[in-house]
Structure formats: C-alpha cells, structure tokens
Amino acid sequence: MHIVVCVKQVPDSAQIRVHPVTNTIMRQGVPTIINPYDLFSLEEALRLRDRHGGEVTVVTMGPPMADTALRKCLTFGADRAVLLTDRFFAGSDTLATSYALSFLIAKVTENWGAPDLIFCGKQTIDGDTAQVGPGVAKRLNLLQLTYVAKIESFDFEAREITVQRRAEGGIQILKTKLPCLITMLEGTNDIRRGTIEDALRGARAEIITWSAAEAGIPDLTLCGLRGSPTIVKKVFAPAPRDEKAFQIDVADKSPSDISEALIAEIAKRQPALERDLLKGAAGY
Amino acid sequence: MNDKAKAPAAAAGKSRANQKKELPDHLKSYKHVWVMLELERGVVHPVSWELLGEGRKLAEQLKVDLGAVVLGPPEGTASAVTDAFAYGADVCYVVENPSLVDYRNEPYTAVMTELVLKYQPEILLLGATNLGRDLAGSVATTLLTGLTADCTELAVDADGSLAATRPTFGGSLLCTIYTLNYRPQMATMRPRVAPMPIYQSGRTGRIIRHDVSLPEEDIITKVLAFLPDGSMDKANLPYADIVVSGGLGMQNAENYQLVRKLAEVLGGEWGGSRPLVQKGWITSDRQIGQTGKTIRPRLYIAAGISGAIQHRVGVEGADLIVAINTDKNAPIFDFAHVGIIADAAVALPALTEAFRKRLSAAAVRPAAE
Numbered sequence: 260m261h262i263v264v265c266v267k268q269v270p271d272s273a274q275i276r277v278h279p280v281t282n283t284i285m286r287q288g289v290p291t292i293i294n295p296y297d298l299f300s301l302e303e304a305l306r307l308r309d310r311h312g313g314e315v316t317v318v319t320m321g322p323p324m325a326d327t328a329l330r331k332c333l334t335f336g337a338d339r340a341v342l343l344t345d346r347f348f349a350g351s352d353t354l355a356t357s358y359a360l361s362f363l364i365a366k367v368t369e370n371w372g373a374p375d376l377i378f379c380g381k382q383t384i385d386g387d388t389a390q391v392g393p394g395v396a397k398r399l400n401l402l403q404l405t406y407v408a409k410i411e412s413f414d415f416e417a418r419e420i421t422v423q424r425r426a427e428g429g430i431q432i433l434k435t436k437l438p439c440l441i442t443m444l445e446g447t448n449d450i451r452r453g454t455i456e457d458a459l460r461g462a463r464a465e466i467i468t469w470s471a472a473e474a475g476i477p478d479l480t481l482c483g484l485r486g487s488p489t490i491v492k493k494v495f496a497p498a499p500r501d502e503k504a505f506q507i508d509v510a511d512k513s514p515s516d517i518s519e520a521l522i523a524e525i526a527k528r529q530p531a532l533e534r535d536l537l538k539g540a541a542g543y
Numbered sequence: 544m545n546d547k548a549k550a551p552a553a554a555a556g557k558s559r560a561n562q563k564k565e566l567p568d569h570l571k572s573y574k575h576v577w578v579m580l581e582l583e584r585g586v587v588h589p590v591s592w593e594l595l596g597e598g599r600k601l602a603e604q605l606k607v608d609l610g611a612v613v614l615g616p617p618e619g620t621a622s623a624v625t626d627a628f629a630y631g632a633d634v635c636y637v638v639e640n641p642s643l644v645d646y647r648n649e650p651y652t653a654v655m656t657e658l659v660l661k662y663q664p665e666i667l668l669l670g671a672t673n674l675g676r677d678l679a680g681s682v683a684t685t686l687l688t689g690l691t692a693d694c695t696e697l698a699v700d701a702d703g704s705l706a707a708t709r710p711t712f713g714g715s716l717l718c719t720i721y722t723l724n725y726r727p728q729m730a731t732m733r734p735r736v737a738p739m740p741i742y743q744s745g746r747t748g749r750i751i752r753h754d755v756s757l758p759e760e761d762i763i764t765k766v767l768a769f770l771p772d773g774s775m776d777k778a779n780l781p782y783a784d785i786v787v788s789g790g791l792g793m794q795n796a797e798n799y800q801l802v803r804k805l806a807e808v809l810g811g812e813w814g815g816s817r818p819l820v821q822k823g824w825i826t827s828d829r830q831i832g833q834t835g836k837t838i839r840p841r842l843y844i845a846a847g848i849s850g851a852i853q854h855r856v857g858v859e860g861a862d863l864i865v866a867i868n869t870d871k872n873a874p875i876f877d878f879a880h881v882g883i884i885a886d887a888a889v890a891l892p893a894l895t896e897a898f899r900k901r902l903s904a905a906a907v908r909p910a911a912e
Contacts (some may be wrong), residue, residue: 320778357684385712387834393648393680396789403648403763405677422766426673427581427588429771433647435764444825445820447609488689488725490562494711494718497852504866504875514893517883521865522897524881525842529863532784532841536860539810540902 260313260415262304263374264337265395266297268321268328271540293328296380298450299443303410305336305410305451311415316374320348320359320490324510326466334453334461341367345471350484353386356396362476364399366469375415377401377440389442396440404433405442413433460517545738557624564702564723569696575724576602577610577664578632579655580623583646585767587623589739590670592630594732596740597697598668599631603791604699608633610664614654616644628748630740635750642757644767646674652681658753659686664727666705668697683729689722690729692834695736695856705730710833710852717852723897735781735837735860778812778828780836785843786861788831789819792847792856792868792887796824801891803848808899811824811840816848832857850875867891 270289287413304315317332319325320343329340343363351359364377377399379392389405396403409423409432418437423430425444453461471479507520524535576598581588595611602609613620617639624635636658642650655678659667667682669675671693683690691707695717698706704721705711705728711718722728780786787809789802799819806813814829814836831838833853839860846867848854855878858864866879867887876882883890 268901277671339700352689353680354687354689355682382834387710388680388690389676390680390683390690390692393677394684397652397681403677403681404672404764405648423770424673426769427583429769431645431769432767433764434767444827466656488687488722489691490721490723491711491718492562492706492721494716496716497855499877503877504864504879505885506876507881509883514889515897517885518891518897521881521883521894522901525863525865528880529841532863534904536786536809537905540905 260308260311260375260376261314261372262308262313262378264297264301264315264317264332264368264378265331265360265364265391266303266317266319266328266380267294267383268292269294269383270447273400291324291328291332291400293440294380294385294444295384296382296384296443298380299445299447299455300378300380300441301332301335301337302448302450303441303443304376306448307376307413308338309409311413313375314371316341318343318360318363320344320351320356320363323468326468329466330461330464332461333464334458335450336453336457337518339371340464341465341469343471343474345482345504345513347471347482350487351482352487352489353390353394353484354488355482355484356391357398358481359471359474359476360391360395361379361398363469364395366474373438375418375437376420377438378444379440381406381442381444392440392442399440402435402439403441404435406444406526408444410441410470441447461490475491552775560692562723564704566724566726573665575608575610575662575664576666576668577612577636577659577727578629578668578673579614579670581670581680582613582615582620582623583674585619587626588670588672588674588734589733590672590675590734591657592626592739593734593737594668594670595627595632597732597737598666599740600668600731600861601697601699601705602633605665605703606664610634610636610662612636612638612655612658614638614640614643614651615714618639619644624750626742627784628746629742631743631746632743633748635748636753637750638753638755640755642759642762646678647762647764647766648677649762649764651678652685653757654755655682656685657755659727661753662751665703665726665797667729669729669731671733673732679729679731688725688727688729688730688863689720691720691722691769692731694730694732695833697730697732701889703832704728704849707848710856715852733833733837735839736856738839738860753766778814778826779831780831780838783812783838784841785809786814786831786840787811787844787846788816788848789824789846789887790816790817790848792845793819793824794888796822799824801873801895802889805844805891805895805898808895808902809842810852811842812840816854833875836847836909845875845879846891850878858887 382389611632696708787806843861
C-alpha cells in the first residue's frame with residue numbers, strides 16, 4: 260500500500276504581530292512549523308501503514324527551507340519525503356498550488372507507485388481556505404472525503420473505505436472506493452513520538468528535491484502568480500473604531516465594586532437585556 | 544493560499560496589485576449573482592439566507608438578477624424555493640434527482656459545474672460550512688476559476704468586479720481579493736457573518752428547472768447512514784444571546800472554568816479562542832473566531848483575550864462587547880464597548896457572584912414590569 264501525505268510549512272500564526280506604526284507584518288523571527296492540521300492526517304496515514312503495511316510518502320510544495328518540515332515528518336515515521344521547490348511557484352493561490360501538487364504526486368507515482376490514499380490537512384493556519392485538498396482531488400480525478408472524524412473500516416483487498424464525516428447536525432457514514440483523498444478533522448488523534456530509529460533516519464535522510472522541470476510540470480504559466488486567478492489587491496488593518504472601550508474605573512476598587520459598576524454599565528447600554536435576564540431568573 | 548507578499552514576488556506583486564480587469568471575450572457574457580442553497584434533509588441552512596441578503600446587495604449594484612440554486616430529491620425542493628423568493632431571489636434554478644437526496648461531492652460538483660457552464664453566472668456564493676467548503680473547492684478547480692474563502696465582506700467595485708475581504712496573515716490583517724479575469728468569481732462566507740435578510744412573504748420569481756442524468760450506479764461514494772447529534776450538551780454559539788469566552792490570558796484549564804461558570808449563571812454559552820482548542824481546554828465546536836464560530840449575541844464578555852483580527856471578525860456583530868484584560872494596550876479594547884483592566888481570574892468570580900445575587904433576588908421577588 261502507498262499513502263501520500265501533503266503537508267505545508269507555515270509561519271506560526273499565533274506569533275505573528277503587526278507593527279503598531281506601519282501596520283505591516285513583522286515576519287522576522289516568526290518560527291515556522293508544520294501546519295498543525297496536517298499532523299492529524301499524517302498520524303492517520305502512519306496508523307494505516309502500521310496496520311496494513313506499505314509506505315508513507317510525505318510531500319510539500321514550498322521554499323527550500325520547507326525541507327525542515329519534511330525532515331520532521333520523517334522523524335515521526337514517514338518513509339520518504341519529497342520537496343517541490345522552485346521560484347516559479349512564488350505567489351501561488353490555491354488553484355496554482357493544486358496544479359503543481361497534482362504533478363508532484365504524478366511524479367511520485369512514476370517513481371514509487373500510485374498512492375491508494377492521499378491525505379491532506381483540513382486547511383492551513385496561514386491560508387485557512389481548505390481548498391487545496393479538494394483541488395488536488397479534482398486534478399487527479401480522485402474521490403474526496405473531507406472533515407473525516409474517524410475511519411470506520413478500511414478493506415485494502417476490496418479497496419473500500421468507510422468513514423464518519425462531520426456534517427451539519429450530525430455525522431454522515433460514507434463508503435467509497437480507493438484511491439481517494441481524505442482530510443482529517445482536528446482532534447481525531449495525537450501525532451506520535453517517533454522511534455529512535457525514525458529520529459536517526461530523519462536526521463540523516465536525503466530529502467528528495469525537485470524543481471518544476473524535474474517534477475514534469477508542463478505549463479509554468481499555470482504556476483505561481485501568473486497561474487493564480489485570485490489577486491490580493493489590498494492588505495490593511497481594520498479601521499479603528501472612533502472610540503476605544505469605555506473603561507470601568509478599577510483604581511482602588513474591590514472586585515465586587517468593579518462588578519457592580521460593570522453590571523450598571525451593561526444595564527445602561529442594554530436595558531432590554533437586563534430586563535430579559537431578570538425575567539428569565541424570575542421564571543418567566 | 545492568499546498570502547501574496549513573498550519577497551521573490553514582491554516586484555511582480557506590486558504590478559499584480561494594480562492589475563486591471565482584462566476579461567477574456569468568452570467570459571464577458573457571464574452575468575448574475577448566484578447563491579447555492581444548502582438543503583439537507585428538508586431544511587435549508589440559514590447561512591444560505593444570509594448569503595441571499597448579501598447577494599441581493601451585489602445584484603442591485605450590478606443591476607443583475609439574484610439567483611438561488613437548489614439541489615435536492617424529487618419533490619423535495621418546493622419550500623426551499625418559496626423561501627428563496629421570500630428572502631430575495633429573482634430566479635430559482637431547481638435540480639431534482641434521487642441521487643441528490645444526500646450531499647455527496649461527486650453528484651453535487653457535477654450538477655453545479657453543469658449549471659454554471661450552461662447559465663454562466665458572474666458571481667457564485669456558497670456558505671463556508673463543511674458542505675460548502677467540501678463543494679466549493681471542487682467546483683472552482685473544475686471550472687479553473689478563483690475562489691476566496693471565509694469572506695467577512697463582499698462588495699462590488701466601480702468596474703463591476705467582486706471585492707472579497709477576509710482576514711490574512713493568520714488573522715492579523717485584512718485583505719481584499721479579486722478574481723478579475725476568470726468566471727465565475729466564487730466566494731464562501733461563514734454562518735452569522737452576514738445578517739438574516741427580511742422575509743417577504745408572498746414574493747415570487749422565475750423557476751428554471753434543470754434536468755440532469757445522475758445514475759446512482761455511476762456514483763461511487765454511498766451514504767450508509769446519518770447519525771444526528773444528540774441535542775443535549777450541544778453548543779449553540781452562533782445563535783446564543785449571551786456568550787462568555789476566555790483566551791490564553793486565563794492561564795490554565797482550571798481558570799477557564801470560571802468562564803463557564805459565569806456563562807451558566809447568565810444562561811449563556813461559553814467559548815474560547817483557537818489556542819484553547821489546541822490546548823484541549825475547550826472542544827472545537829466552542830471555538831470563537833474567524834476559523835471557529837461567528838457569533839452575534841446581545842452580550843459578549845471576553846476574558847483574557849487579546850483581540851487579534853481573527854477573533855474580532857468572529858464577534859464584531861455582538862450588540863455589547865465587554866473585555867477583561869490585564870493589558871491596557873490589548874487590541875480588544877479597540878473594538879470592545881466596555882473594558883476592565885483586571886485579572887480575569889479575579890474579576891470573573893466576582894462578576895459571577897454579583898450576577899448570581901442580582902438574579903436570585905429577582906427569582907425571590909418577581910421583576911417589576
């Protein structure tokens with residue numbers, strides 16, 4: 260069995276700050292991490308491999324430094340890692356990204372066999388679009404299962420998979436055939452500690468690195484900025500409200516005084532709310 | 544990814560920002576604004592109505608029709624169509640087929656792309672729900688067009704282009720994105736970002752029925768069952784009138800319980816920012832913010848939350864926002880209505896007690912009318 264997992268190295272968005280004067284992003288020193296959503300997909304892939312045998316290939320499209328994310332995936336236990344990197348990909352939106360990734364996976368297929376399953380993260384923490392997984396599935400003509408909470412059954416010989424998919428108001432139990440592309444919900448598993456062997460392998464491994472040409476991407480005009488239908492025209496901070504928050508006086512006040520002051524302020528601004536709260540408490 | 548400001552592309556990025564609309568001839572005939580209605584088990588998700596409201600504004604500015612697209616089982620779409628007209632649609636494109644009884648990516652993608660290629664809308668909007676996000680990426684990739692996810696604002700420029708605004712850079716800033724030269728311009732919007740439009744009973748419009756061939760034996764994915772969520776213990780943040788939430792400023796899971804206690808005394812819902820889900824202090828259905836739930840309560844109390852954009856866009860619709868934070872420069876004070884510079888771990892229990900006393904006094908003596 261061969262499973263391909265697509266990952267992305269992203270800036271740790273929790274640590275991105277905006278410069279208070281220039282309103283630009285302060286990117287220096289923001290650490291990069293593996294997109295956290297990808298780890299749930301990677302763990303699921305590794306579990307399937309452990310149970311059914313086979314290999315897990317981790318792939319990414321990114322700048323040269325994305326190799327550290329791939330190396331980390333090897334230490335978790337992935338069998339091989341491939342980095343697709345080229346200046347032609349700079350500025351890709353999700354359509355251009357899925358284009359490049361689909362050829363990357365086709366090249367991986369040429370070398371190590373067609374994947375039976377492809378896993379992608381639900382979304383990234385920098386783009387947050389959740390579009391690349393479905394885009395890759397469409398390009399490769401694969402069935403797609405997103406928001407998977409659990410893989411209920413997996414019959415490799417019959418090439419069937421049944422999953423629990425999170426839908427509005429409940430869970431869909433879906434059954435489909437391999438090959439297919441899956442995105443896992445967050446919180447469905449915990450990424451493992453790799454073994455010592457995996458750690459050593461990860462440290463020593465050669466990350467297979469391909470350029471656009473080496474990956475066999477036929478049309479560079481469909482990559483990068485040129486290949487992106489969406490265009491970011493403006494980046495801005497939201498207009499500050501005219502007034503900042505009215506501050507409850509806290510100097511030398513006890514917590515209960517402050518609470519009373521806040522309740523009074525709420526009642527002043529939202530009298531109907533206070534009335535409804537009191538009505539509710541009185542059992543109306 | 545919508546992140547465009549990368550160094551190697553900086554020069555190109557500059558010219559892209561000034562890129563003019565150069566729509567290829569064959570796309571110039573694309574006209575009208577469409578909203579896909581999310582109809583499941585006989586009920587339309589309210590986000591579809593919210594999007595009709597937004598679509599209406601766009602259609603007015605462009606002086607075109609607002610279309611609602613309804614996919615469903617035979618004889619299962621009538622009330623959705625009635626409601627769509629009442630919420631502002633001028634035209635309903637109705638596709639009924641037994642294979643559409645439950646949402647599945649294959650048949651829905653096939654039908655949507657067939658409709659788009661035939662009727663050629665210039666704008667296509669979907670809700671950013673699990674269904675919408677599963678479907679939108681497939682449709683956009685099939686049509687090789689642009690899709691902007693999780694928009695917080697939709698507008699139309701002077702040249703008729705859709706301007707889709709959403710947070711970027713992990714939510715620290717906003718960006719406005721265009722799909723200038725491809726059609727349709729696709730966008731998704733999360734529930735509760737837009738207000739519900741007014742229901743105009745009796746309003747009607749045109750119905751266009753479209754027949755499709757979708758033999759069930761050709762569809763590979765099967766729905767074996769649907770397991771509804773239990774109603775007990777289910778968070779209902781998007782529709783709650785009172786929400787109390789906590790952020791990393793609560794310091795630990797134990798302190799977070801103070802948030803929950805206040806919410807319970809007030810009869811409201813409790814939630815938190817994304818890092819709290821990652822830490823396991825709350826479940827992901829209680830995450831508030833751009834990638835979590837958008838809420839529009841009458842009262843929102845945010846404790847120990849700094850107020851970055853991805854949180855702000857999720858709560859701005861609240862009538863009254865109260866923020867408790869030890870940092871007087873926290874961005875949350877820029878958009879909260881009332882602030883308290885204090886340690887939430889101290890303020891929340893005091894506030895809970897004060898509310899509890901006041902409300903139990905009312906329970907003993909009925910409130911004066």
